[in-house]
Amino acid sequence: MQEIETTLVNALGAMLARETGQPVERIETHISWVLLTPAYAYKLKKPVRFPFVDFSTVHARRHFCEEELRLNRRFAPMIYLDVLPVRGSPASPRLGGANDGLPIDHVVRMRRFAQSSLMRIRLASGGLDPSWIDGLARRLARLHAEASAAPPDGFGSPERVFQSVQDVWASLKAQHDDHRLHTLRTWLENQDRVLRPLWRARRQHGAVRECHGDLHMGNVVLIDGELVPFDCIEFDAELRWIDRMSDVAFLTMDLKAHGRPDLAYRFLDGWLQGSGDHEGLQVLHFYEVYRALVRAMTSGLGPQTGAAPSGPDYLAWASAWASKPPDEAEARLMITHGLSGSGKSMLAAQLVQAAGAIRIRSDVERKRLFGLAPLERSRARGMDIYTGQANDATLGDLLTRARLALQAGYPVIVDAAFLRRSWRREFHALALERHVPFTILDCQASQATLRHRVQARAASGTDASEAGVDVLERQVHGHEPLAPDEQECALQVSTEAPVDIESLAAAWRSAASPC
Template identity: 35%
Template sequence: MSIPEAQRPAAALLARLTGDDTPVETHISAIFIGPDRVLKLKKAVSLGFLDFTALADREHFCRREHALNAPSAPGLYRGVRRLARGADGALALEGEGPAEEWVLEMAPLPAADFLDAIARRGALDAALQDALGDTVAALHAGLAPVAGWDAPARMGAVLEGNVAAALEAGLPEARVAAWAEAARGWLSRLAPVLAARAAAGMVRRCHGDLHLGNLVLWQGRPVPFDALEFDEALATIDTGYDLAFLLADLERRVDRAAANRVLNRYVARTGDAGLLAGLPLWLSLRSMIRAHCLHRVGQDGLPFLAAAEAALRPAPPRLVAVGGLQGTGKSHAARLWAPGIGAAPGALVLRSDEIRKRLHGMAPEDRLPPEAYAPEASAAVQAELCALAGQALRAGHGVIADSVFLEPALRARIAAVAAAAGVPFQGVWLEAPLPLLRARVAARRGDASDAGLAVLEQTARRDPGPIAWRRLDASRPLPNEI
């Protein structure tokens, strides 16, 4: 164990209490895992970006870690415990004498339940990806906005700190310099956007280290833990930057489709399409952090350096609209095509059914009453869809608009959004025999669409007018790209 000499008695006690004499170690902690509890010791080290050498500071940061993480996972974090001498002079948990060390107690967790382990075994499926998006959206919704934060300046400090760290870690100097120049250009262009988001309350005291290894299944749902506790400035960031770490990790550990799905679920729950403007820079920074951290400890950071470089060269945006009757598979098509459209991690999918649920303050799978489908409510949904599409396109991000688009006026309206943003437009119309559509609609479970067979029959009787969009037979496999 690389535990400081003065903490060896405490480590020996924790090993006896848990039966774990080979704790999981990081550069700042030693985690002793027992059958009924976990005890986490903060190492008495000073690493420049943190200083845990003083006992009072270790107590403070144990309590800070508990306060930050306990609300997201009730019961996972059990409390802060003192190590002190008992009446017999032996070091004990909650002894009677003055505190000699402080530890954080947690519930034990199966190693298989950490999301990085789930990803490694290929089990991070669509349902879990949606739950991830919900988890992060709920986390951010519960955080208070931070007023008076100079977001561009702080992001500049993060950028320059990563340039220095990348060079110190030994990453190729010429590539780091080229990346730094490109990243500074992005930051200069984004400064007004970042400042506006800060003024709108999108800078909060976030998790700060939101990768798959810091998410775990707890009581049947993914929860974040181990939030960055030792530097308030590093964790006071735009919620989009917090999300970007998870998206970058998903793309590397799973694939782009997983990152795209989590992004779209998050935006479906929050409506925050504005984060897309900063995403290329944020994804690049998160990848650069992984690159130099890995390289520093002798692992290969070059794949992450390549990802950092690629994020700053996004593909140009375009708008694809997918229409058709209920059951034609519009949402399936949108998810299939989205990862390959535009900037990482792929197109923003704007599904009218999900927008309707969000406007009514409900989760996508919740059912709405009939009045939520009144003409004025549907008009508000289409207006929001077009507004979000325009916002994303102007930010340089690709979009797929997923709606029935039965009326010619609605098809013309979505095409006009692309024209106003100066980006290419493609309309796709899916069609299939009505008996097949009936079977698909009847088989739906846990979907955002509330449309049943009666709605399908009613829609099928209406005349959509001339359809100039590309028509695809939805009874056959769709092309993988559009």
């Protein structure tokens, strides 16, 4: 079989070279060959059978080519073109054609992109614009929302989640008997006992969806200024119908394993604003360890020509990450305070990256309560989302989300104006309840700066806040300044000049508990 496969790959490459008049490049993975012409990429699945994939028959390979096309068009319709039959013989193949003999195989035809456009390569070369991460996070949250939810039975049950984990562990054990695997098995079994109720609840609440399934940086590419996922899991529905937080965890893990936790938390922040799934933070750490084990497994399954030269030691990363999970010793609570335009959201976003924190934005969550997207304008929809009742609902929602993130062991920033003392006291009480440090980030700027920023923000239409100059004027005259006891908990920052974020993050981390 291997000899026939090699013959077919060589013959297809030669045929494409004749047709294009250009050399044909090849990329080999453990389950496929990809032939690259100047304009297109032709993916031929290997006739292999692993515990997680069976491409051993022509019928199976055709089916999974069609599935690959269908599923990946959700993420990258500009890349995935069609499925072509391979006719003739392994030594003399032809692509396409109808009623010209039975196909001997099939290929997925895609538009070619430069390998230098892969997210992994862009990161290594220093050519990854952090703003691209934001767009990817928003698109993935939208795609997760649009994806089908798992039926009541089957995919995503606690038993099937842990079976997938056991399969990966067993595959790694078969590759090499590393002592770290035995320690990890104990950790995974303990996590299984703890997380089963959460997995069950998340499945019941619709968190298990038809996702990407293989969302590491080697499967994300820059196309026309946007990071686009591609090459999702088509060969095993069990690996695709998963908790959406497992999808997210693959990318946050990969960024962290490549030494960029700042970008991992930036991506997570954007995805949480789009999805609102703060409950999922309780399972994120487990899924990050699992995803690192998946990468360790796949890197040992076969040739990886075309891959990055030397990547992270994913098994070492999984072992280290399992030994230091987020816990309440690291958790802390910060609320922002300041008038519109004082730079609260800007600093909060920067602290997310510097401190590995979870941000909860009142402007975003208030809109979510009314079924609005972050950038939708409530007035354009004829809605008043700033009534007393709406304010109370927003306060309760922010408290719930902050509590969930603290329970998961993360530092938390609640990004809101907090101009009313009663709101600030509610969050101080939450910090006391959770026995975590409480800090107020007090942002200040001149009246002229505030007005300029508010006007510019309103004109751009690129921020969730709907506060205009009229709102700012009411805030100036109606806000309740920090009381003396609150000032003891405050970090005062002028945003008139650039702020040293690393120093600010360090000051937050050193905050005493309780305040």
